Amino acid sequence: MKITRLETIYLPEYPSFLFVAVHTDTGLVGYADTCYMPEAVAGYIHGFAAPMLLGHDPLAIELHWRRLYEVIAHTVGKGAELRGLSAIDVCLWDIFGQVTGMPIWQLLGGACRDRIRTYNTCGGPSYGKAAKGGTGYGTENPTGKYEDLAAFMERPGELALDLLSEGYTAMKLWPFDYVAHYPGGWDNWRNFRGMFDPNLRSLGGHDITAADLNRALEPFRQIRKAVGDKMEIMVEGHGLWSLPAALKIARAMEEFRPAWLEDLMRADDVHALVELRRGTTCPILASEYLATRYEYRPLLEAQAADIVMIDPTWAGGITECKKICSMAETYKRPVAMHDCTGPFTLYAGIHLAINAPNAIYQESVRAYMRVNYPELVTDMPVLEKGHLLAPTKPGIGTTLLPDVRKRAGVVVRESR
Ligand SMILES: [Mg+2]
Structure with missing residues (x-):
């Protein structure tokens, strides 16, 4: 061949x-x-x-x-x-x-589980789509179905109940983003474009005021009030914060018992991550921003993260990511696979997570699985009670329409 x-x-x-x-x-x-x-x-x-x-x-x-x-x-x-x-x-x-004639998880050495737990990353269908080549938040005009970003900002308790009714038991949100670049600008969150905002004059994230911190905690209060501990909560930080601000956020989050704090800082300084990890009782996750074993090794050696996030098509493909999973396992670290980056990448992550002994989660976005990805590929992963089932078709399990x-x-x- x-x-x-x-x-x-x-x-x-x-x-x-x-x-x-x-x-x-x-x-x-x-x-x-x-x-x-x-x-x-x-x-x-x-x-x-x-x-x-x-x-x-x-x-x-x-x-x-x-x-x-x-x-x-x-x-x-x-x-x-x-x-x-x-x-x-x-x-x-x-x-x-x-x-x-076999699914990829079989070729990797077989299944350590028949399904992998997932959480809903609360972005809407246009999340990640708004800016050419960039990471628009898709919040300018959230009018369609599954606008979960608008929901976690405006009615988080209702969103948590809705997800729970669908069988989800974990959700991820990023309310701190909206004060990273625009301190005091919470009410302007729908216009948030992050680093792609042409009007941005100075990069924030170096501090967070008590008022901004308190306002950004409100979704977590409402989620816990609505569903108690039935929902695991993950916090996405998108690498926007400096260490002192990240520590303030982490310590304030402790009372909500999050499953993890993800990328409050860029993972380019393991020593800062170690300081963050030692300074809070919240589990620290890092990082989809790393690629290849050679970048994950220092993170693991420094004990800079509790949980390791891996994106299959950023970090080196299936060949390399199986090795990264194994390397994390030797450091007693669980791995979580990243999505938001395309239907084939989602499938690649599921195959790895079905195979890797230390996989605990595969990320997914219900808006993507129901609105975006079906416009692109023939098959979608099967979601059952908050878990993604092992694909059964030969190969990756889906193909381009x-x-x-x-x-x-x-x-x-x-x-x-
Ligand atoms: Mg992330």
Whole structure:
């Protein structure tokens, strides 16, 4: 079997996503997606990776990873290049599964569980979609169904009850974001664009006032009042805070017994993370911002996190993420798989989480699973009582809808 064609598919309605397909001379096609700066990733795939892969055996997965990574490391190229490598790796695992007739979790060594617990990340359908190439919050005009971001800001107790009625027992929200860049600006939260706000004059996050802190705690008060301890609560920090502010937030959150505090700070300083972790009783999670074993190792060695978050198509693909899961296990750390970054990435995370002994959660966004992803792929993961079931189809378990390549404004590029 030989790789005959690499294809990238960009849809303007999903400005952060790039779909990647690896075609073979057998007719089998492996799919993946990658998130953020899609043109840069397409440039890497067609300009660099394709010449290294065309004509080669797609099942030499480990070898391809190493060959591509050696050059990436040699050129200090991590971002777009590593996202491209990660997506290609997922495509190759998809082909492997189709060749063998088995789901990827089986090929990784089999199932440690038949389902993985999930939590609802409370973003709406346009979360992550609003700004080209960026992370718009999608809060400018939240009028559709499953607008969970607006819900956690405006009626958090009601949202928690709704999720509980669907079987969810965990939810993640990020009310602190709205005071990171605009101290005192809570009431303007619908216009929040984070770092993509063209009117932003100074980056915040270096302090949080008592008033802002108190206001941002209100959703947690209302959730606990509505559902008691029936709901696990995760806090997303998006890496916006400095250490003193993160400590204030963490200590104030202790009374709500969160499952974890996620990325209150960027994970680029393990010593600051250690200080945060030692300064609070809340579990600290880090970080989807890290990539490859070589970045997770210092985090683990420094004991800078209680729980390790991994994004399969940011951190190095399925090949690398299985190793990161194993490495975390040796440090007695559980792993949680990241989503928000595309339907194939969600599936990749589920396969890893079904296989990894130390996986505790697979992130998911109900708005994406019910509104966005069904517009893109044939199959969706099965959600049952707050758990995602092990996929049963060969390979990744879903494929790109046939009409996606014909939609208005689509940009299809291929190398053969
Ligand atoms: Mg996160």
